[in-house]
Amino acid sequence: MASTSKRKVVLITGATGGIGKATALAFAKEGCYDLALHYNSANEQTRNKLATEIKDVAESSSINFAFFQADLGNYDSVRQMHKQATCELGDIDILFNNAGSNGGQSGVQSLADVPIDVFEQSWRINTGSGILLAQLCLPHMEAQGWGRIIFDSSVAAFTGGVVGPHYASSKSAQHGFVHWLANNVAKKGVTVNAVAPALIGGTNMIGDASDEEAQKKIAQRIPVGRLGRPEEVAETVMWMVKVAYVTNKVIGVDGGYYPH
Template sequence: MAPIDNQVRGRLALVTGASGGIGGGCAKELFAHGARLALTCSSDRTYSKITELASSLKSSTKEDVKISCHIVDMSSTKAIEELFEQIKTEHGQTPDILVSNAGTAGFGNKANPYLENISLEEFDFTININLRASFLLCKLAIPHMAAQHWGRVVFVSSISAIGGGINGCHYAASKAGLTGMMKNLASKHAKDGITLNDVAPAMIGDTGMIPDEKRVEGTPGDVKNIPVGRLGTPQECANVVMMLCKTGYLTGQSILLSGGLK
């Protein structure tokens, strides 16, 4: 039997959507466990957030740990391919760990996200960002992982994947697609030493979608409907992601992180 390797230290982790609460939390947790980082955001407006995060992390240690920052349009095949070229140039390799977190909330009409208010354009855009981008990221990341017989892929899904949440059907479809793709790839790549899982959060505060409890008042995600009586935190999402990265015996699973909400 080959030695069991669940070591994260020294691995290269790509975290997409690192300017947000969940992505930033994942980046911090991976860095705390010794991973090198490639962080992405979607625009010049959010680039300062990931560069500030990178500076803060690097100043917190005496170790010289490489962190690269990238602006990427996740709806663009070319941009995602260029991201991997940039990562290879800066780190000398492609990622060992992929945390596919970047996404869009899919709110065309935030107050009324029902079918009649969702345009075809918004549906396509949401699928492209939330599902298609993860497909492309896997196509580019998995060959290196398979070649070294070690890899971790974690998708950030949602309670919407199983019909819950406060978003529209386009968002739910994109997240359910992630879970289906994850389960398929997990069964195919377990033999390659690669695990694929997702974390499906619900009602996580301090994020762009839910900045505070007021945002979900009067919705199915109202705090009074959550059995534990509060919103979740980005750090709690990061804790689950970290567990998935450190556990090579766990694959093909969707972890619902919802405070008991169904």
């Protein structure tokens, strides 16, 4: 097992969204991580706001972080983003594949309503790019005998969900990959897991849920009676990073929605 004294580098995809932002701040509070923060289309104002929040909560004034743009539907863009991040911050020790897309479609009522191209693009963004990043990051993790790979899945992978078949099928594909890879690298000091949130406030996956009345209706489906908070997903991710005996798991963060 390699020494754990050096600062670890964390790559978070979709870092400017609700869960990505909460997770970036959770790592910043620890003070021993440098952050490679991916974004697709977030404007400069959004990125600057997150940068200010990171500086405000960071335990260490020496924390390094930088933003890296990539279209996760384009594998060449993903490769370039990984290259830029490692050149600037160093090899990736922790990969949080958080970014996701509903393809602009939610509340789908018929399979016929989702073009096959939307399925393909959803898979690339939600699953394929995460697998590619795992391929790119694993050699360093295996060489040092320590690494963490975490996917942000969804309760939709268990239940079908409320977004649509393109989204649910892309998320369930993550689970099969997690199980295979976790077994493959378990003896190499690398853990592989996923979080599976239900309906989380501050995300854009649940259609018109920005409307207060719609949120109340959605919350009624959750046993605890409310939407989840991005910080609750972030804390689960941090637990997965810290506990080396947790691997090959898909942990629901869903307010009791799906018992398993």
